[in-house]
Amino acid sequence: MEKLFGVRANGSTIRREIIAGVTTFLTMAYIVFVNPSILINVIPGATPGSTLYQQFFGAFMVATILGSVVATLIMGFYANYPFALAPGMGLNAYFAFTVCLKMGIDWRVALAAVFVEGLIFILLTVTGARAYVIKAVPNVVKLATGAGIGLFIAFIGLRSAGIVVSDPATAVSLGHLTDPNVVVAIIGFFIIAILSALKIPGAILIGILASTLIGALPIFGVTKYYGIVGKIPDISPTFMKMDFNLQALATASFWMVVFTFFFVDFFDTLGTLTGLAESAGFMKNGDLPRASRAYLADAIGTSVGAVFGTSTVTTYIESSAGIMEGGRTGLTAVVVTLLMLLMLFFSPLAMTVPAAATAPALIFVGILMMKPITKINWDDVTEAIPAFVTLLMMPLTYSIANGIALGIITYPVVKLFSGKAKQVHWLTWILAILFVFYLVFLRE
Template sequence: MESFFGIKKAGSTVRKEIYGGIATFLTMAYIIFVNPSILINAIPEVASNPDLYQQYFGALMVATILGGATATLMMGLIANYPIALAPGMGLNAYFTYTVVLKMGIDWRIALGAVFVEGLIFVIITLTGVRTFIGNAIPKTIKIATGAGIGLFIAFLGLKSSGIVVSDPDTLITLGNITSAQALTTIIGLFVIAILYALKVPGSVLIGIIVSTIFAMMTGVTEFKGVVGKIPDISPTFLKLKLDWHSLLNTNFWIVVLTFFFVDFFDTTGTLMGLSHSAGLTDKDGNLPRAKKAYMADATGTVVGSLFGTSTVTTFIESGAGMAQGARTGLASVVTSILMLLMLFFSPLAASIPGAATAPALIFVGSLMLKGLTEIDWDDTTEGLPAFITLSMMPFTGSIATGITFGMIIYPVVKLFSGKRKEVHWFSWILAVLFVLYLIYLR
């Protein structure tokens, strides 16, 4: 084990790696419950037949676990980094609320788009194109995209809890915050925030559990057990659809591009940020074995789409494991094993209502805003594109729309402000493509 992972050389111990793997799992385990609760809204069969809810929820839970565990295990065994992966927050919301519900694309075709995006990810990782594309996208747009997604998923949490409701005059307004459903979310959010501030591992997961207990006491949900057989994955396994009609549809490729864009920068930024903070980068700030690390993400996305889940990406919660001293892939192996053990806890997952997972959406959304401090808001050519990008996502209910407008405005503002040299030439190509999309395709 020592020779394989190089634990001593990395300045760690087996105990630190195990503790780190457990800490990472505790902080990110909420995704096992939250991801299915979002993706299930994309399946019309469930809406028309509520009796199918548990069946599809269980299948999506298994898909979430298998997709994340596969990628995390690869990260540990091949790339040898203490970083975990799972279906990404924001990407699952885009899959459900924009691609399926807003654009009207069948969820099986949407899974096909995730599969294609994963294959593209594999190819550009192997060829080195990833570095070129990364340099072409403005840093301010990358940061604003993450923040915009954070606002979007926080809004979804507020809406699903009944804290925010629709209003004919103001579009949205404050709901009945004294209802059992809203109180379930409010209590959970306070628990998560306090425990997180106290640096308690698993604060998000604990908040979900406390919310669920309160929901059971108030009749919002009912207890269905803890341990049970592994749910049947057949409702979502290999259900992705790829045919010539889909491949020749322009909207299909817009979806692929958006999945790719968000996943690309979410993974790249998270991986480099975590690695730098943990001292895993070299003297030039580069990440050794970067290609292997990126391959774990790409492979996880392909595998996840086959099982039935949205894009798999790097989780920033891996920082909790690094805070415990984890520095090698052994921690990731531990995390992946714990993920797989969750396959036997489907009854527990079925007992958790949307009001109990809403606090996680709201809190994780708030964490995704931290990068905004890196934007130079005093420079209008940086601040305006960032603001348009992040605000258009929750206001239009579309992550793609936010990215589209941000990428169009950025080079134009730079050009007429005498700063055209700050714009990568490929950004102009992307801007033109997005304009054509708005005029002729949207």
């Protein structure tokens, strides 16, 4: 262990690393239930209880676990950091609800876009070109993107729970608060919120399981029991199903999707790795040692995840829970992967969890993602306007891509006519012009 991870050299112990791994796992295990419940929406005719639903839900669950395991093992053994990875919240919603359901792109083509995004990430990491990407995007748009995704997935959670419903007169309205699904979702949300406030590890996971049990009560009847433990589901429905359709690859929409996946993945990873490294004391003179290895874990995990059949894999901020418990080496990450692999046997439990139980998790994670807006200088109008546009347009247009594009377009225009054109990097202008061209002429 010492030779592999340098546990003692990093001021830790094997016991502490194991406890840290268990803690991190508990805080992020909810993704095993939530990710398949989101991705299943892309399969036509997969209604709850149907054979098609069970086949694809199980496959998406296995893909979620294996994508997480591969990426986290690379992070543990190659980068030697206590960071865990899994399919990213927000990007899974973008994959399902925007790319597939709104834009009409087949889920297999969308997986190809995720795969390509991962390859681009790998290329930029290996060549060191990621520094230029960082300069091209205004910092305020980066900050607003994370928060905007939070609003987006919280909105999806509210819709999924029936708390927010469609209305022909006002577009959206408040749902019926006496509906069993709504009641269970509200109870689940408060369970998660209270447990989180009390700093109890695994608050989201506990909330999901508690909501599932509450939903099984006769007065609600929203939970259909499929079991707890079972055989590992067949991954063949999603494995190697990427469709590199030449006609699709030739469209601007496909590459806009690739760019959006890359943009969010890249900057989410950048921010998460920096934050985790700061909290663990890994930063040296403002830089993260072995940073390229950590980025590669994320990038390779994304492409491998697409091969298995899941949306973009990214570094999880929940790793901070393990760091707080003393995790300092890749051994923590390895422990997370072992526990993730055990989840392969709990597919019946995953299918038992109703939308009313996963919706509170989406809403709560959305709240957690709002934190970056505190770093935005709201007193500077040239910063506040592009931030607000980015934030607002993601949920209102049901698209992360639209929010990013409009934010990047707004930034240089406002700066230019405010006499602050020198603050705009020339690459930002190129991006803005390309986005204008896409939104006006190429968007389908």
